[in-house]
Amino acid sequence: MGTSTTVNIVINGRKIKAESHETILAAARRAGVSIPTLCYMEGLLPSGACRICVVEVEGMANLVTSCSTMAAEGMKIQTHSARVLEARKIIVELLLASHPDDCLYCSSNGKCELQKLARDLNVVGRRFNGSKTRKKADVSHPSLVRDPNKCILCGRCVRVCEEIQTVAAIDFTNRGAKTMVSPALNRGMNVSSCIGCGQCIVVCPTGALVEQDAIASVEAAINDPDRIVMVQHAPSISVSIGEELGLPYGTDYCGAMTAALRRMGFDRVFDTSFSADLTIMEEGSELVDRIKNNKPLPMLTSCSPGWIKFIEQYYPGFLPNVSTCKSPQQMMGALIKSYYAEANKIDPKKIFSVSIMPCTAKKFEATRPEMAQDGIADIDAVLTTRELGVMLRKYGIDLACLPPELGDSPLKDRSSAGKIFGVTGGVMEAALRSVYFLLTGKNMENLNIKEVRDLKGIKEAKVQINGLTVGVAVASGLGNARKLLDEVKEGRKDLHFIEIMTCPGGCIAGGGQPKGVNRENVQARMKALYSIDGSDRIRTSHENPEVLQLYKEFLVKPLGKKSHHLLHTSYAKREDFI
Numbered sequence: 001m002g003t004s005t006t007v008n009i010v011i012n013g014r015k016i017k018a019e020s021h022e023t024i025l026a027a028a029r030r031a032g033v034s035i036p037t038l039c040y041m042e043g044l045l046p047s048g049a050c051r052i053c054v055v056e057v058e059g060m061a062n063l064v065t066s067c068s069t070m071a072a073e074g075m076k077i078q079t080h081s082a083r084v085l086e087a088r089k090i091i092v093e094l095l096l097a098s099h100p101d102d103c104l105y106c107s108s109n110g111k112c113e114l115q116k117l118a119r120d121l122n123v124v125g126r127r128f129n130g131s132k133t134r135k136k137a138d139v140s141h142p143s144l145v146r147d148p149n150k151c152i153l154c155g156r157c158v159r160v161c162e163e164i165q166t167v168a169a170i171d172f173t174n175r176g177a178k179t180m181v182s183p184a185l186n187r188g189m190n191v192s193s194c195i196g197c198g199q200c201i202v203v204c205p206t207g208a209l210v211e212q213d214a215i216a217s218v219e220a221a222i223n224d225p226d227r228i229v230m231v232q233h234a235p236s237i238s239v240s241i242g243e244e245l246g247l248p249y250g251t252d253y254c255g256a257m258t259a260a261l262r263r264m265g266f267d268r269v270f271d272t273s274f275s276a277d278l279t280i281m282e283e284g285s286e287l288v289d290r291i292k293n294n295k296p297l298p299m300l301t302s303c304s305p306g307w308i309k310f311i312e313q314y315y316p317g318f319l320p321n322v323s324t325c326k327s328p329q330q331m332m333g334a335l336i337k338s339y340y341a342e343a344n345k346i347d348p349k350k351i352f353s354v355s356i357m358p359c360t361a362k363k364f365e366a367t368r369p370e371m372a373q374d375g376i377a378d379i380d381a382v383l384t385t386r387e388l389g390v391m392l393r394k395y396g397i398d399l400a401c402l403p404p405e406l407g408d409s410p411l412k413d414r415s416s417a418g419k420i421f422g423v424t425g426g427v428m429e430a431a432l433r434s435v436y437f438l439l440t441g442k443n444m445e446n447l448n449i450k451e452v453r454d455l456k457g458i459k460e461a462k463v464q465i466n467g468l469t470v471g472v473a474v475a476s477g478l479g480n481a482r483k484l485l486d487e488v489k490e491g492r493k494d495l496h497f498i499e500i501m502t503c504p505g506g507c508i509a510g511g512g513q514p515k516g517v518n519r520e521n522v523q524a525r526m527k528a529l530y531s532i533d534g535s536d537r538i539r540t541s542h543e544n545p546e547v548l549q550l551y552k553e554f555l556v557k558p559l560g561k562k563s564h565h566l567l568h569t570s571y572a573k574r575e576d577f578i
Helices: 024-030 082-097 113-120 156-164 199-203 215-222 254-264 272-292 305-314 316-321 328-343 361-367 385-394 416-422 426-440 478-489 519-535 545-555 561-567
Strands: 006-011 014-019 054-057 076-078 144-146 171-173 180-182 209-211 228-233 268-271 351-357 381-384 458-465 468-476 497-501
Touching: 006 024, 014 024, 024 054, 054 082, 082 113, 156 171, 156 199, 156 478, 199 209, 215 228, 215 351, 215 381, 215 385, 228 254, 228 272, 228 328, 254 268, 254 385, 268 272, 268 328, 272 328, 272 416, 272 426, 272 545, 272 561, 305 316, 305 361, 305 478, 316 478, 328 351, 328 361, 328 545, 328 561, 351 361, 351 385, 361 381, 381 385, 416 426, 416 519, 426 458, 426 468, 426 497, 458 478, 468 478, 478 497, 545 561
Parallel strands: 006 076, 228 268, 228 351, 351 381, 468 497
Antiparallel strands: 006 014, 054 076, 144 209, 171 180, 458 468
16 A cells, blocks of 8 residues: 555544545544444454445435545545434334344343444334344354344454454355355354354344353352352453443452352352463473474464364364363363362362353363363353353442452462463463473573563564574464464474464453453453563462472372373364364
8 A cells, every 4th residue: 555645524514634545434433423333343344234334425425334435635524414314223223123122131232232223323113114033043052152033244253253263154145135144054053163262252243143151050050059169260351350340441350259259159269370370381391392302393372272173173284283281271170170179078070160261162162072081071161251240240249349359279379470371472471481491490581571462463582592592473363373374384494382362362352251342441451461460479380389389299290190181182183173
């Protein structure tokens, strides 16, 4: 694209300057003028499909879509004229004509963009009567539910799946009035290429895509006197749950959340950041072993389950490069039903182990046959951040008013290295801190590895350790993962370790996180995690005293026999994506 020039336009009688390559929508938003959209996705080419963003331009006979019309010198634009408002209102009314009238029972009630548009445009009656769609909801996938009755064909799910995640599990099918979004041949999502990442849920403006609800099974376990219900919460949950409850975003509610979980009836509360530290001990030792003994490099991280299914489907030739470590969720689950149960004389079969995760793919991961010991699953149920929000509201718990409490011991203490697992690059930074120690016997002078920080899709760094230049890369979002893997496939040799997170931005922007947030919210979550890291007393996984005690009392050593049995696994090529 050539050098941009400034053009003068008028929006609602106000003179503003816009770039010549800028759309009317972008110029208006930058000037503080709000134009509603349904199909628009920032960072992707506009489709102009929904027509909600139409505006009136003087001299043009028809209304134009502001998301796809470029600003031009002298344009006079009305964003909320009577003609524009009537057009938007008709579009919303036509969508509502065939939409289910079950808002009170919809999980998106109160957060539905179609509902908000109807309210904003003062839709208070029905002018159009269309036949309601009566299609069966697809509940086949362990991570998500697809309800075609609530789909408004905005295409956002299709675009995030194809253009950002490069999975293309769903697309528009049929034609005309029969058009719908579905997997190929309208088969179940469970036999599609879907990896369960939930990014489609995050961008869905209605309730057409939601997570599989685990609340009922968790509450049943809590109310069962024969069950001991234990819960763990992922590193990013404490800095994102506040948003789900309307509290200030970017605030850490870890202690209050621990207190809240006990009040809801959970018998034990653990922080997954502990097992993130444990993951670093195992994964870091594995990397050192691979480097010293000429085993397959670059090593690829294994803690993001959507990514694991992706590589099983699309890049099975790289499976020998994948770390054998289970994810922190599964490591904690395995320890709860072995080490913790043994130490507290609890029958593992009586334990109901729950995890609270920012990731819908974790629901799928928990069902994998590899994630069990002697027929006992490591994890029994997975709740998303959104589901935790539902439970907190249901039980009338206000996080802002609860005094903080500590988690249960052992498996309680964490380093801040484990906490930054929640952001893209965090696993890499935590790992390098400990790999440096494992190879040199001392800590890095500066524990902050800024090259792998921020929300960029691909980040790289070179770290000098004992005369060895260790090349590392970080990718978040599977489209970016493809780019890195293709480079390695084509002969790139300078990388020893690659961190890949399924969701763009990492767990702080996972498929189970609060909906309807923008980049500012995600950045606030990231800053909160790095703030915790900057002020924490213990900033390296290998200095976590409870992790060291765990090895002394139970695991013996990283990569040892017991560690391999409980904390490691392997993966295989998937045929037909099943």
